[in-house]
Amino acid sequence: MSFIHVQHLCKRFYVQKKRKNGALLREKETVEALKDVSFQIEKGELIGYIGPNGAGKSTTVKILSGILTPDSGEAEVGGKVPWKNRKEYVQHIGVVFGQRMQLWWDVPILDSYSLLKDIYRIPEATYQKRLSELAEALNLGDLLRTPLRQMSLGQRMRAELCGSLLHQPEMLFLDEPTIGLDAVSKLALRDFLKWENREHRTTILLTTHDMEDIAALCPRVMVLGHGRKLYDGSLQDLLRHYDRTRTVEIRYGGDESRPDLPESVQMLKEGDGFRIIYEPEKLPTAELLNLLQQAGPIREMTVQPQNIDHLIADMYREMGL
């Protein structure tokens, strides 16, 4: 059987609605966070889990990390049911919630780590080896004696990640680990996750809204929307279906020049140039170039593929999310 095995998972929440004027009782509304979600994950996979806000991603992570009990359905991770024998199960997993903190705010992070060492009963030698390995990979060297409260967001995220990996979990759940990070920190974090996955065959499930994260890390993605699994496969296959348009930015030598283009092409005036969005399927690029050249001497021109975020937005729209 697969390392992670999820079958018909369902979870419902009750949400309080703002009461109407004069009403004493609050109205309750049921939200189905997960509706019959099933999937399998093999050991050592690195999987992206995407979907718009409120799709049920975090709920899945919380169920698989033993925090929440589902209403119905089955799940096993490494042969264990997460919400049964919680204490035994969580010894083998690591979790990072990007928007929460696990390390203690006012004390040096090294102290938080040594508490984690005792919590997970890590032998001293193993701990020292693992800590120096992680500190190097995450570039934490000088920060170990700094209290969390004095760190920047990027430093904090690296410190948090180190905390989640000290006990060398077989399975790592990452819930938006790159939220709020700058470009350098993001790249470093991605490199680190790749390294951890390769070096220790750690299975990683990553939820994020940053499509660059997914493109850089995850050969496989699952798309979740309104509590249902909508797609499971490679990112390339997913995008190919939606990646139909290209964008041309063009500037002419003469001010009066204005290309005459067919209906299917979208043209916007932008500064002293134009932004042209076309579908190569309908209007081949060679023909477009011909039309553009007829309008006058071209000073500069760039052709760009579609932005991955736009693609995902299109996809969510098409899936009715």
Added chain:
Amino acid sequence: MKTYISVFRMRLRMETQYRGAILGGIVCQVFFGLILIAVYRALYAGKPQSLPLSHVTAYVWLQQAFFRMLLSSDAELMDKIRTGGIAYDLCRPVYLYGFYYMRIMAQKLMGSLLRAFPMLVFAALLPEGWGISLPASLPALLLSLTALLLGLCCVCAMENITMAFTMRTLDPRGFQAMLNLLMMILSGNILPLTLFPDSWQRVITLLPYAQMLDAPIRLYTGEYVLAQAPGVLLLQAGWTVLLILAGMMLWRRNQDRLIIQGG
């Protein structure tokens, strides 16, 4: 066990980080102590009570010195529940009741010791009729320290129950304000329990709130004579065990129906 000792040590250390808060707390508690004693002096000047004034001043100072022990003041822990940060604690291989018990205890112990020492020294230097008197006897002092320790265990058990309820209501503020009021009155912090009418005292001293500071203080001043001590300690221990069992049961029930707030 190492885990629980470790979180205890961690919380102890954290408490020492807030030096400004300690100083502020001391100033505030000293101020309250002086005001309360001024009020009781005025009362005694008008109509002397059956209880000697020196017992009342000792009672007030000990209550003020260990004030931190009573009210829940681990804001971080409450915030964790309110905002969902508790999710992390739930995915640790620990027994959560014990984990939080140790955390609460460390905070209460360190928080009150750091304040109590300077305050009691200050109170001891005050003139007769204002300050704190010596304990009734050496055995009384030792018994009162034992009772203080039991009182600490009892108040931690109680706070852990509050925590368990907070996890259910998810917002502690309203209901905690009510519990705090009960705590302040029934533990003797506002008016020494020794000044309540005798018929009231018979009931109030049996409640868990009286086990926290009232019992140790009465042993200190000699209000409870040595022969009464075993009964007092037994009552304290009884409440502690009962509250711990109740808290453990609530925590177990909570885990099946948990909601994590904030996405």
